[in-house]
Amino acid sequence: MQTDTICLGLLSTGPKSGYEIKQIFEGPLSEIYSLSYGTIYPTLNKLMDGKFVTCKQHAQDKKPDKKVYTISKKGLTLLKDNLIIDATNYLRSGNFGDQVKSEFLLLILFSKNLSHEVIDTILSQRISFAKQKLELIKYEGPITPELDSIRSEKASKFIRGLATELIEAGLKYLEKNKGKLGK
Amino acid sequence: MQTDTICLGLLSTGPKSGYEIKQIFEGPLSEIYSLSYGTIYPTLNKLMDGKFVTCKQHAQDKKPDKKVYTISKKGLTLLKDNLIIDATNYLRSGNFGDQVKSEFLLLILFSKNLSHEVIDTILSQRISFAKQKLELIKYEGPITPELDSIRSEKASKFIRGLATELIEAGLKYLEKNKGKLGK
DNA sequence: GCATATATATATCAAAATGATACATATAGC
DNA sequence: GCTATATGTATCATTTTGATATATATATGC
Numbered sequence: 521m522q523t524d525t526i527c528l529g530l531l532s533t534g535p536k537s538g539y540e541i542k543q544i545f546e547g548p549l550s551e552i553y554s555l556s557y558g559t560i561y562p563t564l565n566k567l568m569d570g571k572f573v574t575c576k577q578h579a580q581d582k583k584p585d586k587k588v589y590t591i592s593k594k595g596l597t598l599l600k601d602n603l604i605i606d607a608t609n610y611l612r613s614g615n616f617g618d619q620v621k622s623e624f625l626l627l628i629l630f631s632k633n634l635s636h637e638v639i640d641t642i643l644s645q646r647i648s649f650a651k652q653k654l655e656l657i658k659y660e661g662p663i664t665p666e667l668d669s670i671r672s673e674k675a676s677k678f679i680r681g682l683a684t685e686l687i688e689a690g691l692k693y694l695e696k697n698k699g700k701l702g703k
Numbered sequence: 704m705q706t707d708t709i710c711l712g713l714l715s716t717g718p719k720s721g722y723e724i725k726q727i728f729e730g731p732l733s734e735i736y737s738l739s740y741g742t743i744y745p746t747l748n749k750l751m752d753g754k755f756v757t758c759k760q761h762a763q764d765k766k767p768d769k770k771v772y773t774i775s776k777k778g779l780t781l782l783k784d785n786l787i788i789d790a791t792n793y794l795r796s797g798n799f800g801d802q803v804k805s806e807f808l809l810l811i812l813f814s815k816n817l818s819h820e821v822i823d824t825i826l827s828q829r830i831s832f833a834k835q836k837l838e839l840i841k842y843e844g845p846i847t848p849e850l851d852s853i854r855s856e857k858a859s860k861f862i863r864g865l866a867t868e869l870i871e872a873g874l875k876y877l878e879k880n881k882g883k884l885g886k
Numbered sequence: 887g888c889a890t891a892t893a894t895a896t897a898t899c900a901a902a903a904t905g906a907t908a909c910a911t912a913t914a915g916c
Numbered sequence: 917g918c919t920a921t922a923t924g925t926a927t928c929a930t931t932t933t934g935a936t937a938t939a940t941a942t943a944t945g946c
Contacts, residue, residue, distance in 0.1 A: 521806045523931085529813040539895050552808040556933050561897060586895070600816045607810055607821050611828055616807045623704045623800035625735040625865075627790055630712040631858050633783045638790050645794055675814050678884050682808075682876050689872035693865050701861050706902085722924050739904050744926060769924065 521606050521617070523555065523563045524572075528599040531573060531591040534669035538564055538587065548670055551657075551683040564589055572598055631701060643698045650691045657684055704789050704800070706738065706746045707755075711782040714756060714774040717852035721747055721770065731853055734840075734866040747772055755781055814884060826881045833874045840867055 530541055538560045545554045564587075567573045572595035578586040591599070610616060624646055631639050657680055663671065670676055713724055721743050728737050747770075750756045755778035761769040774782070793799060807829055814822050840863055846854065853859055 521809055526809060529809065529816075532813070532816065537895075538897095549812075551803060552812065553804050554802060554933095557896080558898075558934075559932055596816075599813070603810065603813055603816050604821070606806065607817060607825055610806070610810070611824060614828075614832070616829060616832055617805070618807060619737060619802070619804040620734060621736050621800075621802040623789065623793065625862055626704055626709060626712065627786065627793070628862060629732075629735065629856070629858050630708075630715070630782070630786055632856070633712075633715065633779075633786050634790060638787070641794060642790055645797075646799060649797070649799055673812070673815070675812050675884065678880060679808055679811060681880065682873065685872045685876045686869055689868045690865065693868045697861060697864065701858065720924075721926095737904095740925080741905075741927075742903055 522602065523559055524567060525599060525602040525606065526553070526555065527560065527563050527567060528572065528591055528595050529603075530670070531589055532596065532599055533673060534666065535576075535588045535590040536666050537589065540664075540666045544667065544670055547656075548667060548676070548680075551653075551686075552679065567595065570594075628701065639701060640698075643694060643701070647691065647694050647698075650687055650694070654684065654687050654691070657687070705785065706742055707750060708782060708785040708789065709736070709738070710743065710746050710750060711755065711774055711778050712786070713853070714772055715779065715782055716856060717849065718759075718771050718773040719849050720772065723847075723849045727850065727853055730839075731850060731859070731863075734836075734869075735862065750778065753777075811884065822884060823881075826877060826884070830874065830877050830881075833870055833877070837867065837870050837874070840870070 527541065530536060530544060536544075538557070541560050542555070542557060564573065564575075567589070568575055571592060573589045573591055576588050576590070578588060624642070627634070627642055628639075634642075671680075710724065713719060713727060719727075721740070724743050725738070725740060747756065747758075750772070751758060754775060756772045756774055759771050759773070761771060807825070810817070810825055811822075817825075854863075
């Protein structure tokens with residue numbers, strides 16, 4: 521999916537700055553996708569050039585201006601068109617485009633070359649990491665309005681539910697099978 | 704994790720060609736990681752330059768020569784050194800480096816902009832896709848020797864078990880909740 | 887009180903990776 | 917006989933990353 525489409529999709533749930541888009545990928549969407557500043561800022565500028573978004577500069581005393589982007593009518597049209605194309609390509613290719621790169625699992629795969637102590641540490645660190653993730657994802661308390669506009673979407677709840685199930689399944693497996701790897 | 708380390712790790716389970724490395728990322732390791740030819744071939748050449756691997760060219764009549772790479776002693780040392788560094792960085796950073804980019808979940812996230820029919824199709828296509836994946840991952844029948852050298856590793860079985868649990872959990876969730884998204 | 891770390895905020899860029907394409911042939915299906 | 921897929925290596929423009937720079941405010945610890 522093009523970065524343009526992803527940014528427009530996020531802006532379709534409410535106006536946001538580049539920094540806030542990045543925050544979303546570090547928080548609520550970290551199980552789904554990621555984008556770096558080097559991709560986000562140029563994309564927002566490109567969307568500005570094409571009038572797919574508008575920008576309001578909020579002066580903040582002593583902090584750099586906050587540039588809040590709002591999707592335009594033209595942008596919303598582009599978003600819908602692009603999503604339909606993406607969905608159609610999906611269905612045709614039979615490839616759902618999920619890209620997973622897990623350094624944890626690579627370390628496990630190559631664990632023959634590591635000592636048992638290191639492997640044990642990696643596994644237990646991973647388990648506590650997964651528990652933290654679960655706490656974070658289940659958190660329902662107060663949050664910034666920008667992040668909340670994502671969190672309250674029906675689709676977002678669907679995805680959080682799925683992510684929760686996946687993390688729990690992984691956690692359960694690791695706790696049950698961690699002994700089978702080392703010795 | 705550096706591409707060098709990943710290729711060395713795969714070669715540590717037996718000699719392989721660039722094409723076979725790619726095949727592994729399309730098949731048994733598709734749940735873990737991916738690499739393109741544009742990354743694999745230059746990396747193998749770089750490893751050759753540094754004498755971390757050796758290469759035997761098998762002439763095949765009418766097909767291009769098959770270049771089979773074997774890890775050297777120097778390469779095995781580098782692999783172990785790099786893995787320890789990676790494991791240590793992991794533990795220090797608290798970041799397990801998993802990178803997930805799911806176009807499927809993005810489509811779901813932005814599904815407000817799609818028709819119910821398209822959403823339903825995406826969901827049911829995804830469900831049958833997951834079922835295919837499960838069949839593939841559970842397959843224990845005959846396979847090329849190169850792929851088998853990966854499959855028979857203890858770590859590999861651990862990872863396949865984990866992948867199976869994750870896919871099953873996701874499948875169960877989708878089947879149970881698919882109705883909650885559309886209407 | 888002072889130093890250090892973290893959060894807010896945008897921007898840039900070298901290095902790395904992708905995705906597409908090119909080339910050449912064999913086999914399998916229709 | 918045609919077309920699609922599989923085997924196999926290689927290249928390259930475009931995209932993305934990951935690190936860094938810049939600037940300030942606030943919170944934490946000693």
